Amino acid sequence: MHENILRNQPAEQDVELMSSEDQEPGLLKRNDKICFRNFNLWYGEKQALKNINLGIKTNILTAIMGPSGCGKSSLLRSINRINDLIQNCRVSGELLIDEENIYEGKVDVYDLRRRIGMVFQKPNPFPKSIYENVAYGPRIHGTTEKTELDTIVEKSLRGAALWDEVKDRLNDNAYSLSGGQQQRLCIARALSIEPEILLMDEPCSALDPIATSKIEVLMRQLKESYTVVLVTHNLQQAARVSDMTAFMYVGELIEFGNTMDIFNDPQKELTEKYITGKFG
Amino acid sequence: MNNLSSRHLKGRLLLAAGVIAVSISLLSLVALLLDSLLDGLPYLNWGFLTSYPSRFPDQAGILPALFGTIWVVGLTALFSFPLGIFAALYLEEYAPKNWLTDLIHLNIANLAGVPSIVYGLLGLGLFVEALAIGRVILAGALTMTLLILPVIIITARESIRSVPKEYREGAFALGATRWQVASQIVLPEAFPGILTGTILALSRAIGEAAPMIAIAALAYVRFTPTSPFDRFTVIPIQIYNWINMPRVEFRELAAAGIIVLLVVLLVMNSVAIFIRNKYQKRGVS
Amino acid sequence: MKNRAGEKKRAQKIRESLIEKALFASAALSVLTTLGILGIFLFEAFGFFKEVSIIEFLTGTLWTPLFEPKHFGILPLVAGTLMVTIISIAVAVPIGLLTAIFLSEYASDRLRRLVKPVLEVLAGIPTVVYGYFALTYVTPILQQMFPQMIVFNALSAGLVMGIMIIPMVSSLSEDAMVAVPNSLREGAYALGSQKHEVALKIVLPSALSGIIASIILAISRAVGETMIVSIAAGSTPKLTLNPLESIQTMTGYITQISLGEAPFGSIEYNTIFAVGLTLFVMVVIINTLGNWLTKKYWRSY
Secondary structure, eight states: OHHHHGGGOOOGGGSOOOOTTOOOSSOOOTTEEEEEEEEEEEETTEEEEEEEEEEEETTSEEEEEOSTTSSHHHHHHHHTTGGGGSTTEEEEEEEEETTEETTSTTOOHHHHHHTEEEEOSSOOOOSSBHHHHHHHHHHHTTOOOHHHHHHHHHHHHHHTTOHHHHTTOTTSBGGGSOHHHHHHHHHHHHHTTOOSEEEEESTTTTSOHHHHHHHHHHHHHHTTTSEEEEEOSOHHHHHHHOSEEEEEETTEEEEEEEHHHHHHSOSSHHHHHHHTTSOO | OTTHHHHHHHHHHHHHHHHHHHHHHHHHHHHHHHHHHHHHGGGOSHHHHHOOOOSSGGGOOOHHHHHHHHHHHHHHHHHHHHHHHHHHHIIIIIOOSSHHHHHHHHHHHHHHTSOHHHHHHHHIIIIIIITOOOSSHHHHHHHHHHHHHHHHHHHHHHHHHTSOHHHHHHHHHTTOOHHHIIIIIIHHHHHHHHHHHHHHHHHHHHTOOHHHHHTTOOSSOOSOOOSTTSOOOOHHHHHHHHHHSSSHHHHHHHHHHHHHHHHHHHHHHHHHHHHHHHHHHTOOO | OHHHHHHHHHHHHHHHHHHHHHHHHHHHHHHHHHHHHHHHHHHHHHHHHHHSOHHHHHHOSOBOTTSSSOOBOOHHHHHHHHHHHHHHHHHHHHHHHHHHHIIIIIOOHHHHHHHHHHHHHHHHSOHHHHHHHIIIIIHHHHHHHOTTOOSSOHHHHHHHHHHHHHHHHHHHHHHHHHTSOHHHHHHHHHTTOOHHHIIIIIIHHHTHHHHHHHHHHHHHHHHHOOHHHHHHTOSOOOOOSOTTSOOOOHHHHHHHHHHHTOOTTSHHHHHHHHHHHHHHHHHHHHHHHHHHHHHHTOOOO
């Protein structure tokens, strides 16, 4: 039953394997790119994340899955502190990126966000031209020379596998693109600031299957250059594209490990129930 | 079911009453416009627009009032437009949702309902006397600014609120600062709505006589103002004066002034509606 | 290289903080305006209340500050204001509500698109034009109906003010009615109700808070209106119940004195602030009452 899900797994040699003696669900290692330590998050009185301990490694694709309301989006949005925009949002514990706690007072949150790119659930290009959408990020961070911007725009659009489709109409309004193209534009926009980390919050949930598969191919390319964290409610997608998978339930991290291990041989009963579709 | 016929009757009465109500509004508007047009058209000519008021009705004109109106409204637009936008941006993009912000909302809503003559008295006491600016155009413009600012802020806030939050999130995620998001993403999108609202607010200001009377803009002005520190009058005050003069010809001059005022308002409102329609169509998918 | 980046960041932080302060100042201006109104009024009225006792001001029935012997009882002005307001509300509320019911429950889309702009135009006409209309058109007609009526009277002003306020009542009430969900109407229709019963027994009560808000707003507007009453209602402050007589409202009095350019600091000058303060307090009370009533009857869907 599990084998069906794993038919499209990437080659093993690209994945750093976990030691099997480790019992901790999160496994925090020194070379983790992103590290949650005893991390909690509240929206007002409601606690959305409970004591998360999780280490995300560099240059692989980590999927976060779980049923609705399990906190996976909150987890993702804590990484670039875009949760700060929500009133009454409180955190405790530590979130380390490159071993620095990003929730410490002296951290410049705008600079932090420049190092992280984010793609949202529903494509949200700016009401500007395709060119301007991609150029916006570099512009606000200081790049103003036209030739430099042109290079960055082309590079980002190529990185998002969109260049060939739009290179002749860069000045068209972004909303003239199809849904799948808009999402790839948003990916290009995220790439334009040359981030180290790419956060993707259910990027395919609003797209048709063909657009989805194009983006999944893209994701597998992206993880070679970026640390990608993907939130998805689509089990098969998690199995198809990710190297490591975390399973969350009602704000807690239940299990975390190599994707193949999680899907072939889950350690926790809850994980197994989720994978086999006993609840959604 | 023997109450059916009486119920039907009641239904028809309500419908008839509704139609009558709507007709009353319509007929009143027509009567009002016709009354002014018929009385005023004979006096409306180029001479009227370019002469000064005079004791002789056939030589009297509205020129100083026209200049005064342009000066006051121009300066008011200059002051109120940026102030209104900045205040609205602060309230929508920066202010935390706490009791202080709620108080400011409530305060602005209350100020929007304060009679214009109260603003006139405020202008008199504050600008004319306390700050010793004098009974001049600048005091008039500052008073008008305070008068229409609450309305501009309320309209601007609505426009800003209608900008989808997804745009802001996308920009923040790229590392944009609050001012960058506010000025580069939110404001361009909300701008047509804000512009429309401001033009409509200014067009109301043009028709206001009471606050300018309280500031004691002069009734009888025989010169055209050339600086913000000149005394002045505005079109509605000139109309008011002519109405109060005993001879019937002055009443008809007043009607001519009314036509000029209505034409100006018509133009301004048309511009505002044009902008609103043009940018509504361009809306996003 | 690192220093320059650090410097740029510090400069940006300072710039951001300054911008935020400037924006806050703009928003705070509104609070300052209210304080300014209160401050100026209280200050100037203080000069007035040094000479005139507040009891006489609030309860006296004669207002003759410009003639000897001087009396400073504000009741005639308040009475004048109330009389004109009541007449205008008596015109605007029935017509406005019926218009709203018609537009929201009966009218087709095409008809609505025709009527609404007319109402918007009515709302946008300057009050000085309404004043002219009252004096030159309405008063002569009324004089034919009531021969004992003199040219300046409360009835003319009240009627025309009522017409001016109709759009306020009708458009806000209509918004409130349109917001009532269709599911409520459908439930009533399914029980065999007719259109007028749905409109009066289902929609109207559900939209009550919006309707009340519109009426309160209209009252507040009527109380503060200046030009129509200055032109058409007269300048004789008197305590009377007869709308065919000439009266003076609070706003009319302020206008009269302002045109006369009373010397700064004189008792006449101070009266306009005392009257203005009374007006302001009245309007704030009306608005606050309106807000309270609106919240009390608000139903959320």
